Amino acid sequence: MAQFSNQEAREQLVEVRIKADEAGWKLLTDYSSLILPAGKNIRKIVGIFVPYSQTAGSVAVVLEVVEKTSGRVISTESYEFAVQPRYVVAMDVVSAPTQLFAGDTSSIVFLLRNESNLDVETKFSLRVGGEVMTEIIPIRKDGSHLYRYPIKVEKKLAANEQRSIMANVSIDGMDGTYKSTHLQMDVFRVGQEKFDAYNRYNINITGIGAVTTAYGNPIYSGMFDVNGSGFLGNPESNRQLDFKIRGPNRNGNPLFGMNDEYFARYASKLLEVSLGDYNYGMSNLTESSRSGRGVGLLVNLNQFSIGGYYSIPRYYPLIRQIYSGYAMYKWNEKNEVKAGILSKLDTLNHLVSMVSVSARNRFFPWLNTNFEISLGETGSKLQKAYRVGVSVSSKRVGSSVDYTYADTDFPGYFKNTQRLFSYLTFNFSPLTLSLNFNTSRTNQALDTLASKPPITQGAGVTTNVRFLKYFSLNLGGMMSSSKEDSPVPLFDYQRYNGRLGLNANFNKFGLTLHGDGGKLRNYLVDNGTTMTNFFTVNLSSYVSIKNYFMASGNVSYQAGQKGITGSETMYYGISLATDFSEKYSFSLSYNSNFEWMYYSSDRNLLSLSLNAAINDNNKVAFTSNYNLMKNTLDNKTFNAQLRFTHTLRVPISKKKDVGALIGKLVNMGVESVAGVRVSLGGRIAITDKDGNFKLGGIPVGEQTLIVDGTSFGLHTIPERAGPYVVEIIPAKTINFELSVTKSARIEGVFQVEEDQRANQKGFIQVNERLERLVVEASSDKETYRVLSDVDGGFQFEDLRPGIWNVKVYPNGLPKGYNLLTPQFSITLAPEQNEKIVVKVEKKARQIQFQRKF
Structure with a gap:
């Protein structure tokens, strides 16, 4: 309950404003035009909405009564709010590979966001296969943390496979704050790579064009922004240069809301120099x-x-x-x-x-x-x-x-x-109990403002109970007081309130319902003998589909007496965001209306944002807003902004530690040279339909190029035998060529010739069978050995065209057998099937009789 007094002999037309330490506080009822009768006092129930983003703890809120004709502040009234801790953490996948190649090095980047109303410590864990890694990461209120997990794929893998990574994040010691995401990556999906021989410095050049109807007819204007960031030379040198040039100076023009800026920063291991516009401090x-x-x-x-x-x-x-x-x-x-x-x-x-x-x-x-x-x-x-x-x-x-x-x-x-801020938290899973006590009398020298906040005190206790894995129940009670720091204070009050809340989080879907009820005692009105009642219900929800679509909405229903009126008010809003691909994104938000307390700033009723990457060097962004103009209740304005950014990648120096290779598999009569896997220096590529491939970022020096023979078609083989040793030159691209042809075949059989004397008197046949023999085929660089089969046959498959020597090892020949053709020299042509006959003589045994004993 607030009392407004008019001590003058005439009635006054006034408006009631609200001020708080942080933005987002609203009055539930429009009091932009309130008539105060001459010489009388009136009382109003003032409904106040506490913003979702308000920091936990004691908050001072001031109501101002301002005469509309002159802008003179007639009176003020102060209130103290104790905002209870709210524990919410979110996790987004900023970047993650979907396909990896053998030997590749990559990373997954997670964005952890603290959506609580206080600083927290998050517990982040990753499960990769059977390995689990856990880390405690502190994040400030409204802050975020980029977590990069490196991935190294083995150079030798048996087959294509799919790998999974499970990421979990929660507020340490707070049940019910658990969020998780699951990633899958296909391994062995390889492709050609582009190689850049230079270390480059990126410069973003942005042109901005905008239009607004804030002043009636459309007004058009423009601005430029040039910024650069990167290393001078190799990243290992740690010599970094950042700069920014933005203009012309708009002096806070609401068309852009930004001023000119000229800044440069150089940093190395030894020295850091900042010059120009910067946030300096000690x-x-x-x-x-x-x-x-x-x-x-x-x-x-x-x-x-x-x-x-x-x-x-x-x-x-x-x-x-x-x-x-x-x-x-x-x-x-x-x-x-x-x-x-x-x-x-x-x-x-x-x-x-x-x-x-x-x-x-x-x-x-x-x-x-x-x-x-x-x-x-x-x-x-x-x-x-x-x-x-x-x-x-x-x-x-x-x-x-x-x-x-x-x-x-x-x-x-x-x-x-x-100023004192303190809290104590006990975690008895699934129950968490938190207590806090704060007191503050502060005077700060902020930019553009000498701040003298009110004298405040606050204390509270909250409990959070997690149940059924996805649900949590919040209960809390708190007390707070606020008094203006002056000999004659304009406000001096004490506030009591409680909260009951229910949260449900199902990874991709969440729902929050909470209600607040409380009383306020104003010591400046009636020495604190009157208590003001209030009640608020808020419902919010979100849903996300993979990492491509997210939607959220909220509805707020406010009833009871909150200081000015007993009216009932409802507000609702919705937002959508989607990433069509890595190049395109879209977002849309809508709000039904805003309470009058926001009249001092533009209020966004409808907004649209489109972002497109034409290519790696050119990006376009379009934003538009349909707003309620600041300092008005009904005047609406349309604003639109188009930004085009071109990235210059200026070569700084040549890379000294890596080079590249361009290769080609020449088709010499085979069905196809496409899809052949080649690897060099831990990098992998697959040939295109013409047999071309490229490997970049290869460490300098001698490297062995490996051509995967299993990638060829049936009876297909390179003309030259490996290994293929190449010399990688710093910042250079070398050429490699290898012909691929049809393989040849050697088929042989052992032919046994009987001794003609076997049937003569004094000779007998050899009855021992010919066992399996070792047969060798060799060229200058290759040697293969096989065993003959039981029928005396043998084969050499997929031989490289050229000169081959075939040799039969006599080891294992039974007594009485003699090789007649133990060695052959054959020149093979592509697709030739050469047949040879290995002749073996079978000698009869002569019988000799002993005449004397």
């Missing part, structure tokens, strides 16, 4: 990040670094110049200490200086700490500020405490500040 308490135009320098000496910067803030009017110098020692990625000095020159030429010492440490896997203390002088008086943060994380318990303090006149980023 530490959280002095200057954490302020947009300015200047120069920055950082020198890395192994674990020790020194740096500094000079900048002119672009959007903060009270500072003319900033100077900074600092040193840092980092003994590993999780432990570092930093010290520095920073000076500011204001618009009155007053110079203030500060010193800062900070440390960030992770001494144990379960313990993280950060600390900073800063001293500065204001008006010859020493002022101080410090910040301490400690977080503990284990399987069952998680806790965090973050405290910031700054003296009243501390000249840094904070002043007159005391």
Whole structure:
């Protein structure tokens, strides 16, 4: 319940506005034109919608009553909201190969998104075959993390196969937040590769054309954006250059909503230089990040670094110049200490200086700490500020405490500040219990705004119970208070509310239903004796089909008394997004309406986005919006923007470690030379219909080209025997040619000739049978051996045309047998079937009688 007073002798036409620490807060009822009778007070129930993206914790919300004719603020009223933690994590596959070749190296990139309203630690796991890998990844609120999983396919595989990878992500210790995706890849699907002999630097040149009806008749305008990013030379050199040139300056024109920008950054292992428009900063308490135009320098000496910067803030009017110098020692990625000095020159030429010492440490896997203390002088008086943060994380318990303090006149980023954020979480799967306590009195020197938020306190307890694998139930209760930080506060209230929610997540489909109910006590109206009731129900859902289509929608129904009225209001919206292919994408969103509280900004009723990649170097994007104009309730405008981006791939240097090979299998009378698998240096290609193939990115030096004989047709063979050794030259493409012809065949038989004396007196026949003999066929580079069959036959299949020597080994010949033709020399032609006869003489045994004994 809010009371609006008119102390004047005339009635006033006013509008009620809402302000909060973060965007998205709405009034449920339109109070853009409210009449206050002369000399009277009126009370209204004000319904307030808490945005889905609001950070968990205590939030101060201010209602302003503004006279419409003059814009004068007549009165304000403050409220305190305690937003409970919401745990949601999402996972998208940014890129993944669908086909891999033997010997290939690739990767799968996952995008993990924290859709919770607080910072979380996610548990990410991958199952590849029988191997499982798990990693804990912290992600900030509204933040994301790119996880790249490298894939290496073996060079030798027995057959074509399909491989599977299962990826799972959840918030560590929070049941009901589980998301998963399944990927499959076909192996052995190979093709030719393009080889680029140069290391290249990519420059994106974008032209922007736009139209708007915000001012009545259509207005057309344009802008350019040129940016580049890449390595100077080989990536191993770690010499990177980034730059951006954007203009002309639109000075915040709503047609584009961006200004000019000129920036360049060079980084190497030793040196980092930033020049132009950049977010310069030294530490959280002095200057954490302020947009300015200047120069920055950082020198890395192994674990020790020194740096500094000079900048002119672009959007903060009270500072003319900033100077900074600092040193840092980092003994590993999780432990570092930093010290520095920073000076500011204001618009009155007053110079203030500060010193800062900070440390960030992770001494144990379960313990993280950060600390900073800063001293500065204001008006010859020493002022101080410090910040301490400690977080503990284990399987069952998680806790965090973050405290910031700054003296009243501390000249840094904070002043007159005391702020504490803390929480404690217990995980007793499937039950999770969380408690939090926050208090804040903060004054920050933000760009374009000197912020003095209200004095707030908040405490709450929430439970989450997971059941039936896909479902979770949320229960919570909280208290919060907010008071304007001034001798005569404009608001001072305390708020109590509870929440009941149900979540269902089925991987590709999710549904969330939650309701809120609460009471508010305003100490400035009636010393807090009156309580205001409210109730809200929200339903949201999403569905995704593989990685090509996603849809989401929400419906909000608000009833009861929320501070101004008892009206019932419903809002709904839907969004669609799809990727037709790697080159084309489409998205569409629709909202039924917006509450009047959003009148200070453009409100998107209908939006459309189309993106197309013409080729690797040219992309087109089109966006259009049908909006409610800011500062209006009913005026609608149409905006459209067309962007064309051309990518220049400027050659920087030749590649020194790889080369390429172009090959051809010459058809010498075979049915086909297509589909033959060839490999070189771990790379694989398949020949086209003309026998052509190309292999790029081959390590320099001697390499062995392997031609898979099983890929040929029946009775087909290369004219030259392998292995084929080639010399790969840096940044060069060499040629290789191999003729393919029909194979030849040698067929032979053993012919035994009987001794003519076998039937004469004094001789007897040999009765032992001829056993299987070893027969060898050899050329200059190849040798094959076979055993004759029981009938005395033998064959050599798929022999290369040319000169072959056939040799029969006498080992195994029984006594009485003698080879008459033990060796042959044969010149084979393609498709020739040469028949030979190996003659074996069978000698009769002579019988001799002994005359004397």
